Amino acid sequence: MTAPLAAPVLRDFLRAARSAGLRVSTAEGLDAIRAAEAVGLADRATLRDALSLVLAKTAEEKRRFEECFALFFGREGFREVPAPPRPAAEGAPEPAAPEGPGAAGGIGGGDMGGGATPSPLGRMLLAGDRAGLAAAMEQAAEAIGLSNISVFTQVNMYARRIMERMGLEELEDEIAALRRDPAGAERAARLELARDYLRGEVRELVQRNLLLFARGETERWREEMLRQARLAGLDRRDAERMRVLVRAIARRLATRYARVRRRDRRGQLDARRTLRRNMAWGGVPFRTVWKQRKVEKPRLFVLCDVSGSVAAVAEFLLLFVYSLHEALSGVRAFAFTSGTIEVSEILEREPIEQAIAQIMGRIGFGSSNYGTSLEDFEKGWMQAVDRRTTVIVLGDGRGNRTEPRVDILQRLAGRAKQVIWLNPEHPASWGSGDSDMLRYAPHCRLVAHCATLAQLERVIGDLLRDHAG
């Protein structure tokens, strides 16, 4: 019964909620509509409780939801209870009680004297019919698509369009006609006053919509910008946002691949192994054995060059990898400039910013020497690399014309499952100047350009997918 009424309002509200940063899936959107149908729209507090159950799933989301709900349904003139029928506006909302010239019993009284036939808008203004005006305003806003507003520079334009849609032109003609007639001067003045009042109301409506609908656009836009931004060139505020985003993306990936693995797990009865295992019971299938697709979580060794501009990228790579730990069977991290140290413990103990600061303090921004760094790694940790280990090297491969020790990387590749090299430099400059990238490349399963979060996400996503089968 409430459905047809609920749907458009709710659709707008869902857009507002998304704009407020709530991630509302299509399924949740449908749930919201069903929930609203189940409780009705009449009781605002109940509607809020119901929608909150469906749309907001963390403390932070609950907070945003409350704010957005208050803002949205606090709109003047929005009332779901139909008003008693009026000739001026059928099924119009109950009048709100705005402060303003119209508040005290109408701007113009009911005096219809004077020559010109008033337009519908003029009539409502003179009669102080706030219910009718509010309804007409909402209708006009809907008709011109006010909820598409996305930046503040559009406020004037949308306000003007709403006024036009409500019949501004006719109203202006009417005022002009009254001005020409001396007997109409007073009416003209009253209408002008009322028109300006209406203009104020419309502007306010537009502003509110800007707040409701435009926020998310900016939020989404910023997120997309961040994904594509060079990790090495972020300012402090963006770096903070980037960390939040990296964690969120890592979580999403981890959950996705946990599910994929699960799906593959239940297999079929493995008759051979069942029989073998049950020899002791005379072959009676006391313990069944299931065929399982062998799915192992990847085990990672991450070697990061932390010299120069690579350091900034290293921070985000490490943050990414450590936020993923549930999807991995183990991570060890190493940092190098001209020597290599293991940093796994610092990363597990400290929040990423502090960890990075400490790592920098320990091996600093010295100039890179890939050769000696690889030697250190071979001495200290080569033994620990096995066929299940994926090694990720992050670096620009610029060793300041020192001996690159490609042979060590080759040995490493021989022991490990695979070596993946991430290079923040553009591929066009690989191999130019002191870059040894092209000499290392033949021993890597993959060399990927990795300067942005989007690129990082792709590489790690592929890695997890390969492992999920």
Next chain:
Amino acid sequence: MNDGGMLQRRVASIEAVEAGLGAAGYIASRPIATAIYLAQRLEKPVLVEGPAGVGKTELAKAVARWLGLPLVRMQCYEGLDESKALYEWKYGKQLLYTQILKDRLAPVLGEAASLEQAIERLHGVGDVFFSRHFLEPRPLLRALEAPAGAVLLIDEVDKSDQEFEAFLLELLSDYQVTIPEIGTVRAAVPPLVLLTSNAMRDLGDALKRRCLHLHIGFPDPKLEARIVASRVPEAAAGLRRQIVAFVQGLRRLDLRKLPSVSETIDWAQVLVLLHARELGADLVRETLNVLLKFESDIRAADSQIAPLLFRAREEAATAAA
């Protein structure tokens, strides 16, 4: 599906839920009642989060009492897997039956011309051992198979691991599971599912998306007073108001673990046993360990007892007026 009709009538409105839970001894806030109402109307599980002792588990029990449905409880822990949660084969019984039936099997196999044929025949027989008779249903399966429906409480789901969460997701999306040897088991009446979490770890988005998300926080003074009245009716109104006002004051302090509803109830019970008529500084000091579990918290609160008591008495007096 037919019994769903009866359920639907009982869960006719949010008010009906409030009343029903009240009769079952659970004082539900409006958002809680709304959650249960919608869970039933939309056939969706409810994920209940909130601090310890605010009545998350009790809610599920009360719903079951009220609706007269069996409560199937599954306590989650790390390492919980499908064989503990869903079903297990009764190996012992399978073994026993094979032994008993050995004599019957021998002629069947004896006549076989070749090994292939023998195995062929064994296959036919083997299925018998992987049938319903040898299946030990665990909580999830029991909840699906309850003839009139059930209240399924998946308690402390945040303690299970991610893989199990992914498995739950499948179950909760269509209330059915597939057992390879037997086929698909579909709930005749979808159970009303409540999952609780203390936020030990973040649950996955996918699971949250599938659930209604109810956050139960500490109750406001009015609601808490009603809860105490229902649980400890022996506490007189005046004392009850002071108890609640004092606990609410404690929750404003910076403590390691804030006292929850369960502590308020325990405290009220202790005070009744001590025949207290109203709160006094000594009485509070002697019983503070019922409310607070950490030494450091007790010390911190101890120095605040006088002002807290003063305010509690004042608030209790205004609440009475």
